[in-house]
Amino acid sequence: MSAISLKVNGRTYDLDVDPETPLLYVLTDDLALRGPKFGCGLGQCGACAVIIEGEAIRSCITPVSTAAGFQITTLEGLGSPENPHPIQKAFIDQQVFQCGTCSSGIIMTAKAFLDQNPKATKGEIEQALDSVICRCFVQYRAMNAISQYQGGLA
Amino acid sequence: MTSNKTIQPTYTTDALDALEKAGLSRRTFLKGTGAMIVGFSTVSAAGLLSPGEAAAAGAPLQGSTDRRDQLDSWIAILHDGTILAYAGKSELGTGMFTVQSQLVAEYLEVPLSRVKLTICDTALCPDQGTTSGSQSHPTNFNHRNRSLMTAAATAFHELKNLAAAKFGVTVDDLVVVNGVIIVKNDATKNVTYGELVGGKVFNLQLDSSIKIKGPKEWKILGTSVPRYDIPDIVTGRLEYARDVRVPGMVYGQVVRPPRVDAKVVSVDESSVADIPGLVKVVVKNSFVGVVAEKRYQAIRASERLKVEWTQGLHLPNQATFYDWMLQQPRTNSRVADSLDVDEKLASAAKVIQATYLYPYNMHGSLGASAAVADVKENSATVWSPTQSVYGAQRSTLAVLLGIPQENIRVIWRMGSGCYGLNGADAVSFDAALLSQAVGRPVMVQLTRKDEMAWENYGTPYVHKNQLGLDAAGNIIAWDSESWTAGKGSRPSGGSPYNVVTGNLAGFEVPAFNPSTGPGNISTSTGNGSNHVPSYIAFVKANGRAYIGTVTSERITTHGIRSPFWTGPLRSPNRLQNTFAHECVIDEAAAYAKVDPVEYRLRHIIDDDPLTGVTNAGNSGVSGTRMKDCIKLAAEKFGWEHRASPKAGNPKTGVVTGQAMAACLYEGHNGYCAVAAEVEVNQDTGVVNILRMAIASDSGPVSNPNGIANQNEGGALQGMSRALGEEVTWDHEKITSIDWITYPTWKFSNGVPDISNHQINRTDGQPAKGSGEVSISVMAAVLANGIFDATGVRIREGHFSPAKVLAALKAS
Numbered sequence: 001m002s003a004i005s006l007k008v009n010g011r012t013y014d015l016d017v018d019p020e021t022p023l024l025y026v027l028t029d030d031l032a033l034r035g036p037k038f039g040c041g042l043g044q045c046g047a048c049a050v051i052i053e054g055e056a057i058r059s060c061i062t063p064v065s066t067a068a069g070f071q072i073t074t075l076e077g078l079g080s081p082e083n084p085h086p087i088q089k090a091f092i093d094q095q096v097f098q099c100g101t102c103s104s105g106i107i108m109t110a111k112a113f114l115d116q117n118p119k120a121t122k123g124e125i126e127q128a129l130d131s132v133i134c135r136c137f138v139q140y141r142a143m144n145a146i147s148q149y150q151g152g153l154a
Numbered sequence: 155m156t157s158n159k160t161i162q163p164t165y166t167t168d169a170l171d172a173l174e175k176a177g178l179s180r181r182t183f184l185k186g187t188g189a190m191i192v193g194f195s196t197v198s199a200a201g202l203l204s205p206g207e208a209a210a211a212g213a214p215l216q217g218s219t220d221r222r223d224q225l226d227s228w229i230a231i232l233h234d235g236t237i238l239a240y241a242g243k244s245e246l247g248t249g250m251f252t253v254q255s256q257l258v259a260e261y262l263e264v265p266l267s268r269v270k271l272t273i274c275d276t277a278l279c280p281d282q283g284t285t286s287g288s289q290s291h292p293t294n295f296n297h298r299n300r301s302l303m304t305a306a307a308t309a310f311h312e313l314k315n316l317a318a319a320k321f322g323v324t325v326d327d328l329v330v331v332n333g334v335i336i337v338k339n340d341a342t343k344n345v346t347y348g349e350l351v352g353g354k355v356f357n358l359q360l361d362s363s364i365k366i367k368g369p370k371e372w373k374i375l376g377t378s379v380p381r382y383d384i385p386d387i388v389t390g391r392l393e394y395a396r397d398v399r400v401p402g403m404v405y406g407q408v409v410r411p412p413r414v415d416a417k418v419v420s421v422d423e424s425s426v427a428d429i430p431g432l433v434k435v436v437v438k439n440s441f442v443g444v445v446a447e448k449r450y451q452a453i454r455a456s457e458r459l460k461v462e463w464t465q466g467l468h469l470p471n472q473a474t475f476y477d478w479m480l481q482q483p484r485t486n487s488r489v490a491d492s493l494d495v496d497e498k499l500a501s502a503a504k505v506i507q508a509t510y511l512y513p514y515n516m517h518g519s520l521g522a523s524a525a526v527a528d529v530k531e532n533s534a535t536v537w538s539p540t541q542s543v544y545g546a547q548r549s550t551l552a553v554l555l556g557i558p559q560e561n562i563r564v565i566w567r568m569g570s571g572c573y574g575l576n577g578a579d580a581v582s583f584d585a586a587l588l589s590q591a592v593g594r595p596v597m598v599q600l601t602r603k604d605e606m607a608w609e610n611y612g613t614p615y616v617h618k619n620q621l622g623l624d625a626a627g628n629i630i631a632w633d634s635e636s637w638t639a640g641k642g643s644r645p646s647g648g649s650p651y652n653v654v655t656g657n658l659a660g661f662e663v664p665a666f667n668p669s670t671g672p673g674n675i676s677t678s679t680g681n682g683s684n685h686v687p688s689y690i691a692f693v694k695a696n697g698r699a700y701i702g703t704v705t706s707e708r709i710t711t712h713g714i715r716s717p718f719w720t721g722p723l724r725s726p727n728r729l730q731n732t733f734a735h736e737c738v739i740d741e742a743a744a745y746a747k748v749d750p751v752e753y754r755l756r757h758i759i760d761d762d763p764l765t766g767v768t769n770a771g772n773s774g775v776s777g778t779r780m781k782d783c784i785k786l787a788a789e790k791f792g793w794e795h796r797a798s799p800k801a802g803n804p805k806t807g808v809v810t811g812q813a814m815a816a817c818l819y820e821g822h823n824g825y826c827a828v829a830a831e832v833e834v835n836q837d838t839g840v841v842n843i844l845r846m847a848i849a850s851d852s853g854p855v856s857n858p859n860g861i862a863n864q865n866e867g868g869a870l871q872g873m874s875r876a877l878g879e880e881v882t883w884d885h886e887k888i889t890s891i892d893w894i895t896y897p898t899w900k901f902s903n904g905v906p907d908i909s910n911h912q913i914n915r916t917d918g919q920p921a922k923g924s925g926e927v928s929i930s931v932m933a934a935v936l937a938n939g940i941f942d943a944t945g946v947r948i949r950e951g952h953f954s955p956a957k958v959l960a961a962l963k964a965s
Contacts, residue, residue: 001430018430021450029405029449034397035390039520040602044893047520075390088388095380095859098867099247099571100387101521107388122905129901133893135520136247136571137870139905141863 004068008033009077019065023057024048026064027074035075036104039133046105046132050074056112075104078111087111090148098136105132110146118153125150175556222280225312225356228305229258233352235333237262239271241302242282243290244541245383247571248925249860250290252381254302256857257295260374261306261366262313264333264347274543274566284542284644286574286722288823288923295856295921299362307366312358316350369854369916376914378859383568395567396524398537400595403526404433405449406588407456409442410604410654413886414717416466418442425460435459436591441658443584445592449599469717469883476511476616479637482714483668488675489685489709490692495622498631498706502622506741510619510734511950512933514881515612517723518896521570523577524599527585533561534589538582539569542644546579549647554583554659555590559647573871575610575653575721579645583655606896607888608654610721611881613638617734622706627746629757631706632690634734638727639716654719666715681821683727684930685709687735688780688818689757692773701770701777701818703757718881718888725926728819729872729933733951736815736934740798741947747797750814750938751788751829755781775822782913783827783849784816790911791829791847798938799945808835810844811942815934819927825851825913826927828869830906832939836962839955841940843873845907852924855914862910865928869908872932874899878954897954 006013008031017026022041027033027050039047041060048060051073059067079085084092087107097103106129113128114120120128125146134142221227230238239258245251251273259266272278274285280300282293294302314325317335321327321343329338335350337343369376386392411417418440426432431447432455442461446452470478499505526537534557540547543564552559569578577600589596615638622631641663642652650656651663677694686692690707692700725732743753761768761778768776794812803809811834816827830846848865855861878897882890890896933951940958941947946965948958 018448018450021448025449028397032397032399033390034392034394037394037521038396038524038599039522040892041522042602042892044602045520075388079389081385081389081391084385084389091388092380092385095378095384095863097247097384097387098249098863099521099568100383100392101394101519101570103387104390126901126904132901133520133898135518135573135871135898137867137874137899138863139870139901140866140908143901143905 004064006064006068006072007070008072009074017064019063021064022060023050023062023064023067023072024059027059033074033076037101039101039105044131044133046109047101049104049108049132051108051112054112054115056109075107078107086152087145087149090145091142093148094141094145096138096141096145098138102132102134102136102138106134106142110149114146114150114153118150120150171556222300223359225305225308225358225360227280228302228360229309229356231309231347231351233348235264235268235346235348235352237264237269237347239269239302239306240279241271241273241294242280242544243294244274244285244566245568246285246541248290248864249381249857250285251383252379253857253860254294255382256374256379257302258306260372261303262310262333262347263330266374266379268333275563276543276548276565277563281544284545286541288819288926291852291856291921291923292823295854297362297366299360303366304360304362304364307364308358308361309356311361311364312356313347313350317345320345320350368918375856376854376858378857381860392568394524395526395537395539395569396521396597396599398526398567398597400526400528403595403597404445404447404592405452406443406445406585406596406598407452408584408598408600408604409444409456409459409461410608411440411463411466411658413463413466414469414888416463419462419464422460426455426458429455429458433594434592436588438587438591439658439660441587441655443588445588445596466886467717469885472883475614479614479616479639479714483666484637484712484714485667486669486671486673487711488673489711490690491675491708492693492706494706495631495633495708499620499622499633502630503625504623504745506619506621506623506738506745508619508738508741508949510615510617510737512615512617512730512733513951514614514718515723515875515879516606516881516890516896517573517576517609517612518606518879518898519570519572519576522600522602522605523569523581524597525578525582525585526595526597527582527589528595529555529557529586529590532557534586535563535565536582536586537565537567539567539572539578540564540582541572541575541578545646546644547582550579550583550645550650550656551586553647553650554656555586573724574612574726575644575723577605577609580608580653580655583653583659587655587659603891606891608719610642610653610719612723613640613716613720613727613730615730615734617731619734619738621738621742623742623746627742627748629689629704629742632687632704633708634685634687635710635712636685636731636734637712637714638730639714640720641716642719643721652721684731684817684820685711685727686821687739688816689739689754697771698769699771699773700821701758701775701780703759724868724871725930728817728926728930729875732815732817732930733933733937736817736931737937737947737949740934740938740941744798744941749795750798751784751793752795754784754814754816773822775818779825779851779913780816780818783825783851784814786849786911786913787816787827787829787847788814790849790909793829798942800942803943806836808833809943810834811939811944813935813939813942815931815938817927817930819923819930822922824922824924824927826931828928828931828935830935830939832936832943834940834943834958836944839957839959839962841877841936841953841958842904843906843936843939845909846935847909847911848928849911849913850924850927851913851915852922852927853915853919854921855912856921858912861912861924864925865910866908868926868929869932870899872929873936876933876936876952878952880952
């Protein structure tokens with residue numbers, strides 16, 4: 001165990017954890033966050049995605065020690081049900097999700113990509129989401145929501 | 155599949171001990187095959203109040219399960235007019251929570267915001283069985299005994315009676331506006347529901363004879379009310395089972411066998427003794443787990459624990475598995491036999507013979523299954539993402555834990571989309587067994603490998619078809635014989651061995667019991683597994699019972715024992731059967747050089763054009779509704795009316811074709827047709843759907859946007875399964891254990907355009923299922939599209955690039 005300072009959703013947490021612990025378990029177990037989810041533990045599916053310094057990162061394969069000191073954002077940090085972030089609002093408007101396990105994967109990955117590539121084509125967005133999996137298969141609706149968000153970026 | 159009535163299962167002493175502790179002798183257990191222990195507790199024994207009684211007493215709400223005929227088990231009204239409703243159909247990501255709330259608001263005529271619904275908590279909610287089989291709409295949206303619709307309507311009727319008595323008028327003199335009952339000609343006389351019955355019990359039986367309004371009068375149902383949970387999902391607020399936190403909770407991980415059917419020989423606890431935070435190594439027969447203070451400690455311990463296992467089963471060679479299936483001891487079932495099929499085939503102008511093969515698929519939930527259990531000396535609480543808090547969970551937990559089921563509370567919490575029997579039930583048992591062993595609340599989340607290697611897979615199929623055609627190319631005889639493999643299913647108190655955990659904990663799967671004869675010809679007109687194609691008449695002694703024109707029919711099915719666990723996977727058996735039927739009819743249409751849409755329509759009978767009454771006998775199903783879906787999908791798609799394959803496509807490069815497939819789900823539970831444009835890259839073997847039109851008819855539409863989401867997701871899920879999903883194994887173990895070895899369709903394959911068309915039946919037709927209709931046709935859509943584009947018929951699912959290339963080369 002060792003002392004680690006973690007900046008999550010605008011707050012700083014001083015924690016005493018095994019530095020090799022995947023960031024995901026610290027977020028869900030020590031900080032009781034519900035946005036990032038355990039899907040595979042292998043970095044293959046995106047369910048655990050968080051945004052660190054503008055990049056969508058797989059928290060299930062990221063040791064907590066390597067995330068220390070950086071700004072980490074989860075779905076909770078983007079917005080609230082009362083005041084959702086525009087990309088969250090787009091996903092509400094389009095009624096995208098079924099079970100919602102893929103919500104961090106799709107929203108965080110799309111946001112990080114579009115914020116850097118606001119004029120990306122449909123094909124480029126699909127490629128950016130290449131390793132984001134949804135097994136309820138809401139991809140059609142997700143693309144509509146992403147398009148709505150992208151429209152607001154212009 | 156398996157018949158075990160004459161087989162005595164063998165249980166370990168631990169298992170028998172647990173049975174005794176649960177208050178069940180072994181004899182009673184076996185004799186009752188579970189029935190003895192799934193009976194409901196009495197209110198007095200459990201010491202529980204119904205929701206209505208609890209509301210009246212101002213007590214924390216506790217409910218009973220044995221009084222489902224009592225209105226107070228479903229609806230309670232508080233002083234402030236809040237409607238508390240309790241239902242037993244779960245939210246699996248389909249929107250059922252929202253739409254059940256709509257139902258209560260609609261039939262009590264209150265604003266939606268006033269309804270507070272609780273679902274699937276054994277301490278509060280009526281037992282409505284398993285949330286499965288596209289039964290949530292039929293169960294709760296049709297007016298009948300023990301439905302939420304009947305409960306709300308009974309309450310509404312009683313409220314009006316009470317108001318009429320209060321004001322000395324008849325119910326016809328009353329009008330209801332937003333939960334206020336008003337005397338029509340004297341608005342000063344009015345009373346709210348809360349004033350009438352707030353905090354009191356109704357003490358009434360549900361009345362399924364009450365006349366209620368039909369879908370034409372719906373104001374809240376039939377509209378696209380947004381789902382309640384989506385704002386919480388997108389902002390990370392929703393509590394899933396994996397998010398449940400209980401004071402004192404620790405983390406468990408299971409250690410599954412390394413090979414199929416391997417059993418524990420020994421466990422070396424010293425191998426993990428130095429792991430910080432380790433609470434305990436738990437071994438119960440071949441069930442092995444570790445518990446630690448923190449999750450990562452438990453994961454490390456589970457990876458490092460040294461366990462010696464037996465070798466286990468030598469698995470059949472996957473390369474020749476379908477041949478192996480045909481050689482196994484089997485059960486025989488004759489679903490239909492008009493006894494003239496051989497004769498008709500012999501006299502047919504042409505016989506089309508085709509064998510269709512479909513592999514094991516998995517549910518492959520995106521989130522690894524997770525649950526939390528808090529097991530005490532003689533009681534337990536389990537937070538589970540199960541489809542069945544009562545049957546699968548509570549009754550099985552009683553047997554596994556040795557605790558009387560009335561002392562067990564199972565509370566549903568949202569899980570990863572399950573699409574059937576994924577790891578949700580097994581992981582709930584894992585958590586409970588570990589919690590019992592350590593005496594503390596335990597959370598377990600499976601690893602990706604444990605989720606994928608040990609879930610109950612969708613069944614593989616071998617499907618032989620022979621179609622006899624007359625000189626005009628029309629079908630005059632249909633012979634269908636299929637083989638499938640099964641082991642296990644949903645668990646219950648009578649069958650804890652149906653999923654991996656119960657088996658590992660000591661409950662042996664009963665021996666397979668093959669048939670000794672050909673089986674009697676079924677008299678049932680049911681078609682629960684879609685064994686019967688839409689195009690046969692299903693002629694019985696009392697006349698036709700299905701919507702097809704083909705009266706010479708033979709449908710034979712066989713079951714064999716699967717080496718792997720199997721269980722319901724979205725559209726169980728129906729996807730596989732529909733694949734075979736909807737492809738072989740395309741083969742017949744191509745032989746006859748007839749447009750596949752026209753060919754389907756000519757083999758389905760119309761309802762009586764004057765009366766609108768179905769001509770499919772007393773089955774109540776409608777050929778016209780099936781045909782309407784086919785026509786609508788074709789029209790919205792812009793179908794080219796021509797024979798398949800498409801003329802003029804080159805033999806290299808990228809080509810496109812059109813495809814149609816349709817089905818009547820479960821023979822009666824929802825109509826659907828899909829038309830699609832399919833693209834085939836003949837150089838790489840990559841297949842895509844560019845666009846599709848879905849037409850469905852599930853009776854009255856409760857929430858159009860919700861059903862559209864089901865249709866879209868089902869279609870894409872069916873496409874993913876057909877484009878490359880296949881459970882794989884070597885000589886001893888499952889090898890499809892992550893998203894590399896079990897590939898799923900992704901965004902980067904290119905998201906097709908989807909147009910969705912629901913036929914809304916507001917004319918008194920009952921509500922039907924909508925969760926599994928579109929997925930059922932998709933494997934056939936792809937195979938038919940590949941054929942139309944390339945002229946090559948692929949009869950073995952799936953259609954991965956390698957398999958498509960191989961088929962193209964072989965042609």
